[in-house]
Amino acid sequence: MERVLRDRTAAVIFLGPALVIYVCILLIPIGWSIGYTFFSGSPISGFTFAGFQNYATLVQDRRFWDAFWFSTRYAIFVTGGQIGLGLALALFYHFYLKRSSALIRTLVFFPVVLPTVAVAAIFQKLFAIAPQYGVVNAVFDLIGLHSLVQPWLGRGQTAFWVLVIMDVWRAMGFYAVILYAGLIEIPAETIEAARLDGASGWALAQLVILPLLMPITISALIFSLNGTLKVFDSVVALTGGGPGNATTPLTLYMYRAAFTNNAYGYGSTIAVMLTLYCLIVSLLAYRFARRDV
Amino acid sequence: MATTLRRSAQAATHLRQRLHPRRIAAGLIVGLLLIIQLYPLIWLLLSSFKGPTEFNLRPIYALPEGFYWQNYLDAWTRGRLNIYYLNSILVTFPALLLIIATGLGAAFAIEIMRWRGRNLVLLTFLAGIMVPLQIVLLPLFSAYYQLQLLNNHLALILTYTAFGLPLTIFLFTGYLKPIPREVIEAAIVDGANIYQVFARIVLPMMANAIVTVGLVQFFFIWNDLILSMTFINDVSMRTIQTGLLNFVGQYGQREWGPTFAAIASSVIPILIIYLALNNLIIRGLTAGSVKG
Incomplete structure (x- = not known):
């Protein structure tokens, strides 16, 4: 028995292919990328050793910090919206719709599986101003709020909010289902007992339900942050980072540095910073959760 | 007779339950939610059948006049x-x-x-x-x-x-x-x-x-x-x-x-x-x- 389960050749055959692909395409390139950060140049121009020059440039680079703040702002608002509205929806499903919520859950979940490019193209048209008004401007025009008719994606401030609305719209149904699954786990007796003790409405939610839902909410939060800090597709497809650089997150700034300016070392330095940033935020959220629960 | 009475009593409570403000509010929220989540997609499908002149002459939220398959072609x-x-x-x-x-x-x-x-x-x-x-x-x-x-x-x-x-x-x-x-x-x-x-x-x-x-x-x-x-x-x-x-x-x-x-x-x-x-x-x- 032991002999069969400890068969070395078989273990290599089963594990080998996955491990080789994973190490060659994911692990080694990470090390390679860190190596790039100490060089300047590109494969075409040749590399020269630069020490910590890339890191020094990065600290002084205003556009890097703009991108950093954009990513942070985007992550705060989108994650906040996804988890906040997801939670509201989950409570609504569980306490108002009860057993009949399956169809609504399914419909609200749907946009998650849609291709980002298609979603962004729809939102471009919804918020369009030329050559004809999109739905949003047309409706404002119709009800007489002419001052609100504006180039939504043509201004940094409004483009940011369209982006936030789009990504919250797309993913709130996903987080609603996750949190709803957590809600059903709470025993009905617990809620009933709290009700008998006089808790109701907001007090019930605040004192009983939300604390019990905390662990799954934190997991959802970490998952969401991990996605929003790495936002790329939505931005590329909706605004292309513009107008100007107004909606350029770290990922897109890195992409431009690497592939438009051919600065491999600098691009990798941004990528390494981005990775560290995601790791630190996840660890902080995790530590915070551990202390709290 | 007794069953008819019970039935109409049941129907009355049913109606009362259905018109309960809580249920009406829930219904409104569901309606709003469905509009928010589904309208962009329905609008996309409808708009894909509009001819070029429709985009220029009629508001963007208007229904298509027919099926303009040329778009797909x-x-x-x-x-x-x-x-x-x-x-x-x-x-x-x-x-x-x-x-x-x-x-x-x-x-x-x-x-x-x-x-x-x-x-x-x-x-x-x-x-x-x-x-x-x-x-x-x-x-x-x-x-x-x-x-x-x-x-x-x-x-x-x-x-x-x-x-x-x-x-x-x-x-x-x-x-x-x-x-x-x-x-x-x-x-x-x-x-x-x-x-x-x-x-x-x-x-x-x-x-x-x-x-x-x-x-x-x-x-x-x-x-x-x-x-x-x-x-x-x-x-x-x-x-x-x-x-x-x-x-x-x-x-x-x-x-x-x-x-x-x-x-x-x-x-x-x-x-x-x-x-x-x-x-x-x-x-x-x-x-x-x-x-x-």
Whole structure:
């Protein structure tokens, strides 16, 4: 028995292919990328050793910090919206719709599986101003709020909010289902007992339900942050980072540095910073959760 | 008589329940929610049938006057959606097969077989869930350039596999854990070797897991933008996402009809898959995120 389960050749055959692909395409390139950060140049121009020059440039680079703040702002608002509205929806499903919520859950979940490019193209048209008004401007025009008719994606401030609305719209149904699954786990007796003790409405939610839902909410939060800090597709497809650089997150700034300016070392330095940033935020959220629960 | 009375009394309470303010509020919220979530998609489908003059002369929210199929014809001929679709299929399905085969093998070796260091190997795989694609983009780009794999679907298939493996192995090991060890031990006592254990005992039990993992990875790969726009720039090799992005960039401003038709063409197949398999999809996608 032991002999069969400890068969070395078989273990290599089963594990080998996955491990080789994973190490060659994911692990080694990470090390390679860190190596790039100490060089300047590109494969075409040749590399020269630069020490910590890339890191020094990065600290002084205003556009890097703009991108950093954009990513942070985007992550705060989108994650906040996804988890906040997801939670509201989950409570609504569980306490108002009860057993009949399956169809609504399914419909609200749907946009998650849609291709980002298609979603962004729809939102471009919804918020369009030329050559004809999109739905949003047309409706404002119709009800007489002419001052609100504006180039939504043509201004940094409004483009940011369209982006936030789009990504919250797309993913709130996903987080609603996750949190709803957590809600059903709470025993009905617990809620009933709290009700008998006089808790109701907001007090019930605040004192009983939300604390019990905390662990799954934190997991959802970490998952969401991990996605929003790495936002790329939505931005590329909706605004292309513009107008100007107004909606350029770290990922897109890195992409431009690497592939438009051919600065491999600098691009990798941004990528390494981005990775560290995601790791630190996840660890902080995790530590915070551990202390709290 | 008594039953009639009871019935009408029941009907009255029913009506009262139905008109309860709480229920009306819930109904209004449901209505609003459905409008918010579904209107953009319905609007997309309706707009894809509008002729060019309709866009100019009538408000954008007006219903189409008829079915202007020319939009779809334009999207598929000038937009080359047929080529992009074919490329997406040629990339997605081999990648899925590779992810499932190698991922299931690895999960089997880690969870069922016994050797030193398997926990470390599992952790190494799981760490990959956190890694942003951006950090490997440049090294992979140079490597594929050296190996002449740029503009080659193999580059995409291999990269999708590497990035699909962490979650896949996480899910598969989770599915393998509850298999009773007695079943496997009994088979070994009966003389089965390790390959027979895999093929005859474990594999049949993994049918559901394979479908779940396959669906989750399908959406990741099919919807990918960053890898396909980095490794492919030959128009004839493009996948549907980069193809659509370029189509919208090129014709999106002026030709709304064909643009809507192109977007709808990328949404409709996903919609059909979702209508058929929504329970499995929801379970799979949510299992992949918050079990950890």
